[in-house]
Amino acid sequence: xxxxxxxxTLRAQAPQTPGFSAAFAYVEDLLRPDSPAxxxxxxxxxxxxxxxxxxxxxxxxxxxxxxxxxxxxVFESHRKYIDVQVIVEGDEQxxxxxxxxxxxxxxxxxxxxxxxxxxxxxxxxxxxxPGEGAIFFPVDVHMPTLQAGPAxxxxxxxxxxxxxx
Numbered sequence: 215x216x217x218x219x220x221x222x223t224l225r226a227q228a229p230q231t232p233g234f235s236a237a238f239a240y241v242e243d244l245l246r247p248d249s250p251a252x253x254x255x256x257x258x259x260x261x262x263x264x265x266x267x268x269x270x271x272x273x274x275x276x277x278x279x280x281x282x283x284x285x286x287x288v289f290e291s292h293r294k295y296i297d298v299q300v301i302v303e304g305d306e307q308x309x310x311x312x313x314x315x316x317x318x319x320x321x322x323x324x325x326x327x328x329x330x331x332x333x334x335x336x337x338x339x340x341x342x343x344p345g346e347g348a349i350f351f352p353v354d355v356h357m358p359t360l361q362a363g364p365a366x367x368x369x370x371x372x373x374x375x376x377x378x379x
Contacts, residue, residue, distance in 0.1 A: 216310045216356070218340050218348040221245065221300065228298075228349060232270030233376035237298045240268050244276075244302060244372055245345055255302060255370050271377040279359060280366040281306055287357040289331040293322065295375035297356070300347035304369035305362040309337035313353045327375075331355050352378060 217227050221241060228234045244251045258264055258278045266274040281304070291313060299308070311334050320330035334355075340348055341362050350356045361367065 216348055216350050216354040218342070218346070220346055224298070224347055224349055229379065231376070231379050233268075233272040233296075233379075234270075234298075236269040236272045237274075237374040237376050240266070240272075240274055240374065241298070241300050241347070241372065244300070252302070255372070258370070260368060268374070272374055274372050274374045276370075276372050278368070278370050281359055281361040281369055282366065284309075284357075284360050287360050289316065289319075289333065289337075289355045289357045291316075291329055291331065291350075291352060291355045292327045292375075293329075293352050294324075294327040294378055296352070296378060297350040298347060298374040298376060299342075299350065299358060300372050300374070301342045301344055302370045302372065303344055304367050304371075305341065305343045306358065306367075306369050306371070307360040307362045308340045308342065308348060309357040309360070310340065310348070310350065311337040311355050313355050316355045 263277040316331040319332045322329040
């Protein structure tokens with residue numbers, strides 16, 4: 215079941231594994247305005263991303279992009295990794311629905327740990343701002359990167375991939 219809210223809320227509810235410990239230590243550093251990690255994220259150009267290796271088998275993908283209209287979004291899910299998606303700057307809407315309600319659109323790609331699902335109008339909507347995030351487990355089909363308002367906004371965020379225990 216997906217979790218969402220502030221970093222402290224996510225940390226309190228997430229499993230206590232080495233991967234999650236590494237994820238939260240990294241995110242705390244990234245959220246400090248004067249940290250080298252935050253400066254690194256600010257240095258990424260729009261439309262680009264950067265992979266950062268973490269402890270406990272986890273890794274992060276730092277991203278900078280303009281949010282998009284829902285019509286351009288896609289529902290995705292994963293099997294090997296749990297997503298910890300945290301907004302550092304900007305606002306974003308995400309949608310989430312249980313895997314049991316979804317129809318597969320594109321078969322699972324084990325190398326990319328990725329599969330796509332058909333749209334589902336009954337998905338729940340989450341609006342996240344700076345310092346907020348969501349944890350998506352393998353049963354959580356999710357559609358990130360959506361506009362939170364009528365216009366696109368620049369978002370700086372990280373997606374930490376935590377191995378399924």
